[in-house]
Amino acid sequence: MALSRGSKGFLFVLFVVVGALVGAWLAFASGDAPADGPAEGEEIVVDVPEGLAASQVAELLEERGVIGSATSFRLAARFDDRASRLRPGTYELAAGMSSDEILEILSTAPEGAEVFRVTIPEGLTVDETLRRLADAGPHSVEDYQRALSAVALPQWVPVDDLPEEAVDFEGLLFPDTYDFRVNDDPQQIIAALVSQTETMLDDITPPEGYDRYDVLTVASLIERETRVVEEQPVVASVIYNRLARPMRLQIDATVQYARGEHTNRVLFEDLAIQSLWNTYETDGLPPTPISNAGRSAISAAADPDQTDFLFYVVADLETGEHAFATTNSEHNANVAEYRRLVDEAEAAADG
Template sequence: MEGEAGDGGSPEEGSDAGELIAFTDDEEPEDDDARRARSRRTLLLLAGGGTAVLVAAGLAGALALVHPLMGPDDFQGQGAGSVVVEIPPGASAGQIAEVLARAGVVASARAFVGAVEQRGEEGNLRPGRYRLRRRMAAASALDLLLAPGSRIRRRVLIPEGLRGVETAARLAQGTGLPADQFTAIIAKPDGLGLPAYAKGAAEGFLFPATYDVERATTPRDLVRAMIRRFRHAAAHLDLEEGAKKIHLHPREVVIVASIAQAEGGRVDDYPKIARVIYNRLASGAKLEMDSTVMYGLGKHGIVASNAEIKRDTPYNTYMHRGLPPGPISNPGEAALRAALQPAKGDWYWFVTIDPEHRITKFTDKESEFVKLREELNKRLGQH
């Protein structure tokens, strides 16, 4: 289809409809100023439909040349040297970009924000201290921020079976924060998210795991994190529903798990220990667990002396029937699972005959229990 080109002429015959046609008016000579002015007025004609659409001449080519110049400043490559930056909690991609730009990591905040938006990583940026390099391409800086190895942090390992006071000491040792602050918070954990069935006591609910410690982490933050991890494990195990199935209160499940954790040498023994506890509870017998006696006395060990057994505390299960009033350790997930899913068996007693190698034997015969106890006493007497 042919179309009018206005005063500047018409397209050649055979030109395709929609073809972009550049044209100029060369009838009169021009001086340099006139030529520059004319260049700015150069137009493209889009032929078709009988309508002339005027577009700035050379638009596509101009954009191709100008766009790189219009983009944000950015370094090239992986950078060099080392610099530590701290990303505050709740910082947006723009705020993080400003931190990086001020530290000389990236050439401009805009370049970093652009890299984040292009890859959709804003939700994956985390607070903390990071070791980066100076003069990095924005994309390379983003890669390092997302790499776990770039994050500078301390880690504290809390093993299974520690008591609250021991947990406080371990946290203080691993973080350098005051032990008395941990102790005070554990003693009064108000507002830290304990489940209602904990009855306001943290013992038993300080979940053993490895915890990351940032520079801004406080003792209260860490204790809250431990309780949050317990709740996560409890949800994973469906602890509350599981407790109903075995006709226990959720807190009682944690108490049983804490005894299994304190008494057990190996993970495989936990379900058997839980079964011994349930068998004794069902028969109305006293639990007679040395670990509970020692907890009530503020001591450690799984073998109580005759004198210790005769000392009355709420945790003396040689004197008092039923479960002790609260957990005696902070159990891990394996012990919690064992309390919810005890092994099947008629065992009524167990003895860890070799504490060093964590060898425990189970029996439903009192005569065999006596022999196992004698074997343990003999071993302990030799050491």
């Protein structure tokens, strides 16, 4: 017997609904580990920021390698009221967890759990970052230092090539605002900061001839050299142009790092400091980043402007903007103008 047009429409809708329910159940009940990601069952620490919707959490879980398909998780969450109760925090998950297990963990954090908020600014060293964490929460600097030895470095960090005096995690503790539970242990907290750096680098493609660690190192130089976001890609171009020549980078921020303190001015005698990080004395990039770089600096290091500039110097003492030059004579003129501005400012201060 032939079906009426209305009956056919009803069956089509029924098949769609049943198909969606079956898909949701499969995503709900089974694990979904990525084929080319972490091994099933491998522990993965995930920091879930406040205010993320279930769909955004799905993307985060896929990026971190907990699940293989954000779509499957979103489908399961659509039919589960726990998806509206997902809580921010740092969680220990595992590759291949089912959507049911993940939803249970993310939705049942203790109601009213005591948390502490910490803001890590851009441009800090590891030591400065640990002090920020200690000042904001229940753990000491020593607790975090011990945690550093327990957290695994990302596989793309060239551990075997780092000098003995290097700070392994320099540049890896991502600057951001975090909410942690007071009962999160220091290792979880450090792992969350490193995880954010990995997530940021997963979204970039290094320039030809460079790897992710190089990009992070260049970004750290940019972060310390300029506070003007709009000119960060230009500073990046200067760094890559000098590396291509090759010319020594001669970046003042590396001298400050080698000296162990940041000041407004670098003295002439500082330029001769014997250190692998002093780019006045050594060729190429320093062996590690010199600070933690933020999103804009990392983006600039991955996608620099295309320029012929080889030099820059501060042109505005208030804003920190720079004057850029392609020739030594142009740069010398810019330096002379900078010195005039400094002399005027010092005279006004003595006033």
